[in-house]
Amino acid sequence: MMQHIDNETLIDYMHGALPPQADAAVYAHMETCAQCREQFEAEAALTEMLHSYAAATERDFPSTLKAEIWSRVRSAQPSFWSRVRDNLRPAVFVPVAAALALAAYFGSTLLSPHAPPSIEAAYYLQDHAALNTTVPFSDRNSSTPVDLQNGAMIAPSEETAVNVQPASYTADAGQ
Amino acid sequence: MPGNKLRTAALAAGALALFLTAAPVQAPAQDATELLRQAVDAYAKYSYVGQVQNVDFGSTRAIAVLFRIEHRAPELTRRWYLAPESLYGESIISKGDTSYDIDPHQDRIVVVRDDAIEDQVAEDDNFGLLLHNYRAIMGPPENIAGRRAYAVLLVNRYDGQTVMRISVDADTKLVLEKERYAPSGSVSHQMHFENIRYTAGLPTDLFSVPTSGYTRVNGPSHGSPSADLRAVVKTAGFHALGPTYLPEGFVPLAGDVSEIKGIRTLHLIYSDGLRTVSIFENARGAAVDLTKYTIHSAKVHAHDAQYVLDGPTTLLAWAQGDLHLTLVGELSQTDLVRIASSVAP
Numbered sequence: 001m002m003q004h005i006d007n008e009t010l011i012d013y014m015h016g017a018l019p020p021q022a023d024a025a026v027y028a029h030m031e032t033c034a035q036c037r038e039q040f041e042a043e044a045a046l047t048e049m050l051h052s053y054a055a056a057t058e059r060d061f062p063s064t065l066k067a068e069i070w071s072r073v074r075s076a077q078p079s080f081w082s083r084v085r086d087n088l089r090p091a092v093f094v095p096v097a098a099a100l101a102l103a104a105y106f107g108s109t110l111l112s113p114h115a116p117p118s119i120e121a122a123y124y125l126q127d128h129a130a131l132n133t134t135v136p137f138s139d140r141n142s143s144t145p146v147d148l149q150n151g152a153m154i155a156p157s158e159e160t161a162v163n164v165q166p167a168s169y170t171a172d173a174g175q
Numbered sequence: 176m177p178g179n180k181l182r183t184a185a186l187a188a189g190a191l192a193l194f195l196t197a198a199p200v201q202a203p204a205q206d207a208t209e210l211l212r213q214a215v216d217a218y219a220k221y222s223y224v225g226q227v228q229n230v231d232f233g234s235t236r237a238i239a240v241l242f243r244i245e246h247r248a249p250e251l252t253r254r255w256y257l258a259p260e261s262l263y264g265e266s267i268i269s270k271g272d273t274s275y276d277i278d279p280h281q282d283r284i285v286v287v288r289d290d291a292i293e294d295q296v297a298e299d300d301n302f303g304l305l306l307h308n309y310r311a312i313m314g315p316p317e318n319i320a321g322r323r324a325y326a327v328l329l330v331n332r333y334d335g336q337t338v339m340r341i342s343v344d345a346d347t348k349l350v351l352e353k354e355r356y357a358p359s360g361s362v363s364h365q366m367h368f369e370n371i372r373y374t375a376g377l378p379t380d381l382f383s384v385p386t387s388g389y390t391r392v393n394g395p396s397h398g399s400p401s402a403d404l405r406a407v408v409k410t411a412g413f414h415a416l417g418p419t420y421l422p423e424g425f426v427p428l429a430g431d432v433s434e435i436k437g438i439r440t441l442h443l444i445y446s447d448g449l450r451t452v453s454i455f456e457n458a459r460g461a462a463v464d465l466t467k468y469t470i471h472s473a474k475v476h477a478h479d480a481q482y483v484l485d486g487p488t489t490l491l492a493w494a495q496g497d498l499h500l501t502l503v504g505e506l507s508q509t510d511l512v513r514i515a516s517s518v519a520p
Contacts, residue, residue: 008208011307015332046307117436118464119457125485128453128503130289131400131429131444134297135451136215136305137341137353145256145265145276145285 005029005036010043207311207327213348214327214341215302219249221347225320225371226257231486232363238486247377268382275384276394284384287394297402297429305448308332308424317342319351320368329449333423338449347373355487358507363487400429404443407432411441413458416498420517421445422510425452436461452504452514463492463501473508475515482508491515 005013005026012018013026030037132138223246230239241258252269256262268275276285314326323345330337337360342352351371355364401407407430408415424447431442438461444453468483473491480493491511492501500518502511 006208007306008311011332012310017310017332043307116460116462117438118462119435119438119440120464121468121483121485121490123435124453124455124463124490124501124503125488126287127433127442127455128444128451128488131431131442131453132451133289134301134428135446135449136211136298136302137339137350137449138451145262145267145278 004033005039007039007043010036010040014040014043014047207313208306210313210325210327210343210348211306211311211341212302214343214350215298217343217347217349218246221349221373222246222248222375222377223349223371223373224377226369227254228365228367228369230365230367232361232365233484233486245377245381247379247382251377251379251382253382268384270382277385277389282388283390283392285392285394301428301446301448303448304424304426304446305329308447309338309449314340314342316345317352319344320371322346322351322371324351331424331447344371355505357487358510363505400431400442400444402429404430407443408441411456412439413441413456413498415441415456416495416500416518417443418445418454418514418517419519420514421452422447422450422506422514424448425450450505452502452506452511454518455501455503457499458497460497460499462494462499463490465490465492471508473512475512475518480512480515482511484508 009018009022009026013023016023018026030040129138224244226241226243228239228241230237239258240256240262243255243257245253245255250269250271253266254269255266256264264279266277268277272289274287274289276287278285308331309329310332312328312330314328317324317326319342324342325345326340326342328337329339329341336358337356339356340354341350343349344351349371350366351368353364353366354362357363404427408417410432425445426447428444428446428451430444433440433442438457438459440461441456442453444451446452465481465483468485468490470481470483473480473482473493475491475493475495478493478495480491482489482491484490487505488503489506489508489511490501490503491508492499493515494500495518500515502515504511506514
């Protein structure tokens with residue numbers, strides 16, 4: 001009497017990765033063993049879920065779209081305003097460039113208090129690593145003092161978690 | 176003689192039948208899978224002292240860190256840094272979900288909390304995902320830090336790429352060496368015990384955090400992420416985007432929303448059980464500050480993007496309409512650009 005098939009072999013069987021003899025043996029065993037068949041169906045359901053997730057989320061451009069875009073670009077004629085702009089370019093370019101340079105010089109000083117803050121890359125790297133800790137063989141011991149100190153550059157008063165309410169409690173849940 | 180031939184043929188057929196029925200059960204991968212399962216649990220079961228070297232390999236240089244480690248199972252760990260010189264004398268004490276970086280140069284202690292560390296359910300789910308997406312293959316026996324070890328290769332079932340090699344102690348199943356590989360096949364990260372001694376006698380005082388003489392600084396606290404991604408996205412308060420392409424085997428794991436410097440930031444994480452990719456989004460024009468890294472340019476559709484490498488991790492940042500987006504993951508820059516190019520409402 002054959003023992004039950006281990007999970008690894010079942011997954012290999014599902015992926016068609018077993019040698020022919022082993023593949024045939026697994027097939028024959030599952031014909032008579034309800035427990036292994038049930039285990040196989042559970043794995044197959046997971047695979048199906050992964051495939052349907054990938055299929056549902058991946059969208060390709062229609063093959064004709066790119067050709068259509070290029071066709072339109074090539075056939076496009078310069079507009080009236082394009083021609084005017086081209087004709088005036090030397091006359092307009094110098095004063096506009098000078099004005100932009102002045103605006104950049106003075107504007108950076110005047111506007112900086114209202115500019116949005118930037119967020120240190122270290123914060124993103126550390127937050128990624130933090131959510132990564134439940135993944136097997138993640139680098140639990142690889143955060144160095146430098147990583148932790150970089151993360152501390154964002155003071156607690158500057159970083160707070162927002163409570164997430166379960167979707168079923170929201171007014172438009174299920175939409 | 177016909178009788179002998181008949182008997183020989185019957186024996187051969189019997190042996191073949193025995194081989195056919197036994198083959199799936201005796202697959203060597205079964206041992207590798209069980210070894211992996213025990214390796215995941217070993218950290219919480221065994222106490223030890225030793226010396227570890229971690230090396231992160233970038234595209235042109237590597238960053239190595241050497242530390243002495245004392246671990247009292249299940250959850251007390253102290254790492255004393257020996258090299259590089261700038262870290263010499265610093266230590267990190269970890270107690271469950273909280274880490275304390277003790278910096279004697281600046282007389283301060285940085286406290287970081289990460290609730291996800293104790294999420295056993297998520298760990299079990301992710302181990303199942305790992306087994307589903309990766310084939311575990313036994314390598315040859317090895318000797319690491321003076322101990323007999325088994326090597327296990329983790330090979331992606333979809334593209335055949337070896338993503339990680341781990342070597343586990345033959346007796347305790349603790350991971351003694353680990354190498355993570357880049358898509359090119361080069362080593363992107365290596366962890367290696369130079370020596371190790373198992374002990375049951377580590378005193379708890381060894382893991383006590385100094386209470387005087389240091390200024391305590393709170394680093395970011397990472398709360399438990401939610402697996403209810405729809406709720407997380409609603410909480411963001413803006414029209415979030417998500418990738419419509421992910422490498423095969425990747426599924427959404429969890430997410431959270433934080434306010435950083437007053438900027439509400441959405442974080443979603445996807446994984447195939449071994450590699451992960453995070454997407455961060457904010458709608459307030461807060462770009463990512465990459466000034467401490469070597470910045471490379473890329474294009475995400477028509478948008479200018481920038482990416483940096485941090486050991487095995489790549490960070491790609493770009494703006495799309497009102498949103499500033501950042502992808503972080505243990506994937507190649509090409510993979511990240513492909514994911515980024517698929518980001519849509």
